[in-house]
Structures are given as C-alpha cells and as structure tokens.
Amino acid sequence: MRRLREILDPFLLLLLCTVALASTLPARGDGARIAGAAADAGIVLLFFLHGAKLSREAIWSGAKAWKLHLATLGTTFAVFPLIGLLTQQAAAIPPSMRAGLLFLTLLPSTVQSSIAFTAIARGNVAAAVVSASFSNLLGIALTPLLVALLMERSGTGNLVSLSSVEDIVLQLLLPFIVGHLARPWIGGFVTRHKAMLGRVDRGSILLVVYAAFSAAVVEGLWHQVSRTELLLLTALCIAMLIFVLLFTLLLGRLLGLKREDAIVLQFCGSKKSLATGVPIAGVLFPAGAVGPILLPVMLFHQIQLMACAVLARRYAAAAEGTP
Numbered sequence: 001m002r003r004l005r006e007i008l009d010p011f012l013l014l015l016l017c018t019v020a021l022a023s024t025l026p027a028r029g030d031g032a033r034i035a036g037a038a039a040d041a042g043i044v045l046l047f048f049l050h051g052a053k054l055s056r057e058a059i060w061s062g063a064k065a066w067k068l069h070l071a072t073l074g075t076t077f078a079v080f081p082l083i084g085l086l087t088q089q090a091a092a093i094p095p096s097m098r099a100g101l102l103f104l105t106l107l108p109s110t111v112q113s114s115i116a117f118t119a120i121a122r123g124n125v126a127a128a129v130v131s132a133s134f135s136n137l138l139g140i141a142l143t144p145l146l147v148a149l150l151m152e153r154s155g156t157g158n159l160v161s162l163s164s165v166e167d168i169v170l171q172l173l174l175p176f177i178v179g180h181l182a183r184p185w186i187g188g189f190v191t192r193h194k195a196m197l198g199r200v201d202r203g204s205i206l207l208v209v210y211a212a213f214s215a216a217v218v219e220g221l222w223h224q225v226s227r228t229e230l231l232l233l234t235a236l237c238i239a240m241l242i243f244v245l246l247f248t249l250l251l252g253r254l255l256g257l258k259r260e261d262a263i264v265l266q267f268c269g270s271k272k273s274l275a276t277g278v279p280i281a282g283v284l285f286p287a288g289a290v291g292p293i294l295l296p297v298m299l300f301h302q303i304q305l306m307a308c309a310v311l312a313r314r315y316a317a318a319a320e321g322t323p
Contacts, residue, residue, distance in 0.1 A: 096293060234303075
C-alpha cells in the first residue's frame, strides 16, 4: 500500500477530479469568463513564483557538467520533438489529440520530480537542479517557438494565434523575470513557505485545467473521443517513454558519463513538465482546443512518475548493494 502511494501522484487525482468537475459542471457564459480570468491570474502567479524559487547558487554549483547539460537539453528539445513528429502519423486518433502529442514532446523537463528521483537513485543532485531548472527556463521561450515551427509543418499550426508571442511575454516571461529579480527580498519567504507556495502552484494549474476542459466540454470533447482512441493514446505515451529511457541510458554510456551524471541524464531527459505545459497551452491555444491538447500531457505525466519511481528505487538498491 505504501509503494502504491509513492507511485500514484496525489496531484493527478486532483487533476482527474477537476476534469470530472469540468465535464459535469463546465463553466459557461459569465462563469467561463470569470474562470478564464482566474486562470490567467493563476498563470502569472505561477511563473512569478517559479522565478522567485530559482536559486543562482544552485545553478553555479552544478553548471560545470556542460556535457551532461547539453545531452539533456538535446534529448528534451531535439530527440523528443522528432518523436512527436513521428506520432503525427497515428491516424487512428483525432487531430487535436495528435496535436497534443506533438505539444507534449516540445515541453521542458520537470523540476521537482527530476531532482527527487535523482536524489533517491543516488545521482548528482546539484547537476539535476541545473539541468531541470535551465530546461524550464529555456522552455518558456523555446517551447512556443517550436510549437509555431513544428505544428505549422504538421498541419496544426492554425491552432496558434498571432498574439501568442505577446501573451507569452506578458503572462510567462515577464512574471518569471520579475520574480527572479525579487528573489533577494522574497527568497527567504519562498524558502520558509515552500509547502504553502507549492499549493498555490498546484491550485493555479487546477484553475487552468478547469477553464480549459470546461471550454472543451462545451465544444463537445467527450463526444469526439472514443475509449479506443484513449487507449491508443496511452499506448503511444508508454512507447514514447520507453524509447527515451533506453535512448538516454545508451547516450550516457556513449558519452562516458559517471554513474551519478548518467542518472541525471536519464531522469531529466525523459520527463515532460505538466506544471509548465498547462499554462503554456492556456496561453498558446484557443480555449476550446486546450482540453484535448492537454490529455496526452496528463497521461504522460502519470506514466513517467510511475516508471521513474520504480527505476529510481532500482538504482538506489544497486548503489547500496541490496537485491
């Protein structure tokens, strides 16, 4: 039972409950406008806090492993997008969900879970902080650019509006920069109240998910997606994760990375950030398109946590010499 609780992400249960609420009681009319405004405010707050939490000391302490960081970023923003383009051939799932698969592959790595699994596996935690943090920072600018470039070529570029660049700057990049510049004054508060601010992070994401799925449900989302399509989508997410885990394992050996650094490459290079993906999708895409686009991201999020939890425990057992 304890291992089940470790593998299952409680936040995913909250996400599922939010999707269920939006499916049963979607926001309409004035309610939709209020939910949308609250979601926008939540996005601004989310990225302000991300900027305030980014420690320069942690960055400098692990920045020396440049080969590792380049390999991680290459996997995140080059190998993954190539896989995403291949998934566009899966004609058995709706175009909007294929767009979601491609969007998933363009996201940066997770931060908290990548660092946590690296620590459990006895990897290089300082390097994991650098890789995951820099991936997220770069993703704020790079993910929208990749979306505009690759989704245009795959035939789904019409989902991205011309005002998206301004929205990215105003809702994501500017709050992030302001939060980071304010760190000397609010860094202590952020550190002392990490648990409370974590709830604010998650609450912001839940707001965006509710607004997004409400709009999608009003547009008839659940009448457009079948159970077979959902199963196929899950299978594609699993296959994608298996491939990247094997790829990062082999890449670490080819580069001659130390065991501790190879673990960082595998955990940081194989993950995609739900926390970053939800607000970016909310800014980039029309309200009615966000729900189906986020489905692959939510599925992959839970699959990666379950797989990496098992993998991290195996690495820890090997390091300790236990079976």
